[in-house]
Amino acid sequence: MSGFSVTRFLAMLHKEWIQMRRDKGTVGMTIMLPLVQLFLFGYAINTNPRHLPTAILSGGHSQYERDIVTALANTSYFDLREYNSEYEVDRALARGDIMFALHIPPNFERAVDRGDSPQILMEADATDPTAIAAAASALQVIVPTALTRDLPPNLHQSVVSAAPAFTVALHSRYNPEQITAFNIVPGLIGTILSFSTMIATTLAITREREAGTMENLLAMPIKPLEVMLGKIVPYIALGYIQVGLILVAAVFVFHVPVLGSIPLLLLCLGLFVGCNLAMGFTFSSLARTQMAAQQMSTFALLPSMLLSGFLFPFAGMPVWAQYVGAALPLTHIIRICRGTLLKGNGLADIWPDIWPMALFAMVVGLIAVRSYRQTLD
Amino acid sequence: MTAAIDVKGLRKSFGPRKVVDGLSLAVQEGEICGFLGGNGSGKTTTIRLLCGLLTPDSGSGTCLGFDIIKQSEEIRLQIGYMTQRFSFYVDLTVEENLNFVAQLYQIPDREAAVKDIMVRMELDNRAAQLAGELSGGWKQRLALAAAVLHKPKLLLLDEPTAGVDARARRAFWDLISDMALDGMTVLVSTHYMDEAERCHRVVYLAGGKIVVQGPAVDVVENAHLVVFEASGAGIGKLVHQAREAKGIESATVIGQALRVVGTDRAVVEAAIAELKAPGVTWHDVPARLDDVFIHLLGTEEATP
Ligand SMILES: Nc1ncnc2c1ncn2[C@@H]1O[C@H](COP(=O)(O)OP(=O)(O)OP(=O)(O)O)[C@@H](O)[C@H]1O
Numbered sequence: 001m002s003g004f005s006v007t008r009f010l011a012m013l014h015k016e017w018i019q020m021r022r023d024k025g026t027v028g029m030t031i032m033l034p035l036v037q038l039f040l041f042g043y044a045i046n047t048n049p050r051h052l053p054t055a056i057l058s059g060g061h062s063q064y065e066r067d068i069v070t071a072l073a074n075t076s077y078f079d080l081r082e083y084n085s086e087y088e089v090d091r092a093l094a095r096g097d098i099m100f101a102l103h104i105p106p107n108f109e110r111a112v113d114r115g116d117s118p119q120i121l122m123e124a125d126a127t128d129p130t131a132i133a134a135a136a137s138a139l140q141v142i143v144p145t146a147l148t149r150d151l152p153p154n155l156h157q158s159v160v161s162a163a164p165a166f167t168v169a170l171h172s173r174y175n176p177e178q179i180t181a182f183n184i185v186p187g188l189i190g191t192i193l194s195f196s197t198m199i200a201t202t203l204a205i206t207r208e209r210e211a212g213t214m215e216n217l218l219a220m221p222i223k224p225l226e227v228m229l230g231k232i233v234p235y236i237a238l239g240y241i242q243v244g245l246i247l248v249a250a251v252f253v254f255h256v257p258v259l260g261s262i263p264l265l266l267l268c269l270g271l272f273v274g275c276n277l278a279m280g281f282t283f284s285s286l287a288r289t290q291m292a293a294q295q296m297s298t299f300a301l302l303p304s305m306l307l308s309g310f311l312f313p314f315a316g317m318p319v320w321a322q323y324v325g326a327a328l329p330l331t332h333i334i335r336i337c338r339g340t341l342l343k344g345n346g347l348a349d350i351w352p353d354i355w356p357m358a359l360f361a362m363v364v365g366l367i368a369v370r371s372y373r374q375t376l377d
Numbered sequence: 378m379t380a381a382i383d384v385k386g387l388r389k390s391f392g393p394r395k396v397v398d399g400l401s402l403a404v405q406e407g408e409i410c411g412f413l414g415g416n417g418s419g420k421t422t423t424i425r426l427l428c429g430l431l432t433p434d435s436g437s438g439t440c441l442g443f444d445i446i447k448q449s450e451e452i453r454l455q456i457g458y459m460t461q462r463f464s465f466y467v468d469l470t471v472e473e474n475l476n477f478v479a480q481l482y483q484i485p486d487r488e489a490a491v492k493d494i495m496v497r498m499e500l501d502n503r504a505a506q507l508a509g510e511l512s513g514g515w516k517q518r519l520a521l522a523a524a525v526l527h528k529p530k531l532l533l534l535d536e537p538t539a540g541v542d543a544r545a546r547r548a549f550w551d552l553i554s555d556m557a558l559d560g561m562t563v564l565v566s567t568h569y570m571d572e573a574e575r576c577h578r579v580v581y582l583a584g585g586k587i588v589v590q591g592p593a594v595d596v597v598e599n600a601h602l603v604v605f606e607a608s609g610a611g612i613g614k615l616v617h618q619a620r621e622a623k624g625i626e627s628a629t630v631i632g633q634a635l636r637v638v639g640t641d642r643a644v645v646e647a648a649i650a651e652l653k654a655p656g657v658t659w660h661d662v663p664a665r666l667d668d669v670f671i672h673l674l675g676t677e678e679a680t681p
């Protein structure tokens with residue numbers, strides 16, 4: 001009996017091989033998934049995002065202003081759109097509709113012509129410091145050249161000499177010191193939650209099926225919705241404990257500012273947990289084995305991580321990937337977390353991120369209940 | 378009398394395999410109906426069709442007056458189903474499992490009902506034991522307790538006594554008989570002949586069809602089997618010879634006796650006249666239910 005037996009080893013190998021071959025679905029997924037993911041993320045992820053939405057608050061539509069706008073657009077980092085009031089710009093920045101806001105002071109043209117070297121202000125949403133880094137440096141590059149073509153000859157001199165025609169002040173909003181943790185930690189809240197809650201429910205039904213308890217459960221008078229809620233609610237409670245711990249750590253260890261309402265955030269997180277649990281439950285009903293269910297949830301979690309704006313800037317993704325991202329609850333909860341904690345956003349600001357999650361929870365919840373088979377067929 | 382189960386022409390296939398093949402069955406209220414048949418003959422599948430766990434490919438019928446296809450929710454409320462495979466939560470105790478079941482059926486006085494059934498099934502000493510740690514026979518008792526907890530009108534038992542000791546089996550059947558007297562209908566699958574004999578009626582399934590049905594005595598009588606037993610020291614040597622003999626369907630040694638079964642009296646008598654050994658004598662004995670079933674199992678194999 002002692003020592004390594006090749007025969008016994010081969011017997012085990014052979015048995016595993018047979019079992020693997022029988023489970024075609026799982027093997028197929030194991031082979032196909034990496035390929036799908038490779039292409040998905042390979043094309044979607046861009047750490048140097050361009051075409052960032054930028055607001056212009058005009059100081060009086062001068063030629064110089066148009067020059068600056070053209071120069072900015074030419075860098076390809078900024079997609080500019082005119083806004084009419086400070087207030088609108090502020091809201092748009094809070095919601096994340098824009099990442100930059102260019103304020104051109106009134107009488108800008110005259111000040112330039114006088115050689116006063118006036119200052120224009122570029123506000124940046126610094127909740128995601130990496131997303132804006134490249135754009136911010138591109139901004140400084142345009143300063144010396146933007147107006148060259150239209151400046152009166154007497155001022156040309158001053159461009160090359162010490163005083164430039166104008167200067168740009170970059171003002172980082174929300175996260176002035178551009179601390180990366182302020183970006184990562186609120187994002188982590190959603191990410192960690194989606195892992196823990198989804199994996200828990202993914203096994204909920206498959207476990208019953210594999211243990212044989214499903215047959216008995218199905219023969220008893222219990223409705224699909226009762227099964228689903230009964231299985232989900234404990235994990236919502238568990239999810240809240242996790243949220244509490246993460247928030248406490250975020251505030252006291254990582255010193256993430258809390259500018260918004262915590263109860264509102266908790267409510268949104270509850271909705272988010274519901275989304276994930278419904279999704280996990282659906283996988284659980286659809287999958288025949290625990291293995292298959294786990295693969296399905298991995299298939300959902302990875303895009304969530306990569307396309308939600310958690311690790312890579314959302315604005316940097318191609319449009320199709322942004323649509324995929326917008327369908328994922330994680331995308332919205334990350335915006336809500338960053339928004340309420342760092343920007344002090346209220347219900348009105350985060351509403352555009354709440355209803356997609358509510359819709360998701362409803363649709364997927366319905367699918368979950370529907371996919372729960374009441375027979376053994 | 379009304380029928381607790383009344384189904385006609387049930388069919389169910391898994392892929393190309395016809396598992397239930399045009400089965401019609403009527404079981405009266407208060408009747409104990411034994412469901413017999415070889416392994417894979419479709420007993421479990423039929424029971425699952427009856428309680429709505431599987432949808433038949435064709436056929437129709439009622440359980441307790443409810444349509445088996447459209448009203449399976451109503452059926453679920455009033456039946457007790459004991460699965461062939463143990464299907465309780467191994468990480469819950471006996472009492473917790475029973476409580477769970479009692480709550481699903483919304484039994485009014487839950488605590489008393491659970492306590493009562495535990496006492497009746499002698500499970501009360503093991504109330505706090507994890508179901509997964511019970512021995513095989515005790516698991517069966519837990520499963521039966523759960524199946525009858527809500528006093529169902531129809532009890533579907535799939536091999537309830539597999540692996541249960543003799544005394545507990547007797548207790549099982551006493552309980553089942555009691556409940557049948559109270560008006561409960563029981564459909565019970567089993568491979569034990571003594572249990573089949575305790576049923577009011579047995580239904581024998583082969584290849585998803587009912588081959589024979591009726592009270593056990595009638596089934597034995599209608600089979601018209603000829604059975605002889607030989608006793609004496611030399612029977613061991615005669616077995617193989619007997620199995621080869623023309624007209625003898627089966628020959629087996631049971632304890633001190635060699636038992637041969639056939640269908641044609643003249644042929645069997647001629648055959649045993651050849652089976653001679655010193656000190657061996659032959660007697661004509663009555664057929665038993667197991668002779669009939671072994672005979673039926675044999676004819677199944679002969680007709681593919
Ligand atoms: N889910 C399934 N998929 C495929 N085949 C099945 C399935 N369930 C049962 N069968 C097949 O149907 C046939 C009848 O099975 P069933 O379990 O009803 O037999 P049974 O009479 O209960 O047998 P036993 O006495 O061994 O319990 C078997 O051949 C079995 O292989």
Ligand SMILES: [Mg+2]
Nearest residue numbers: 420421461535
């Ligand atoms: Mg069976």
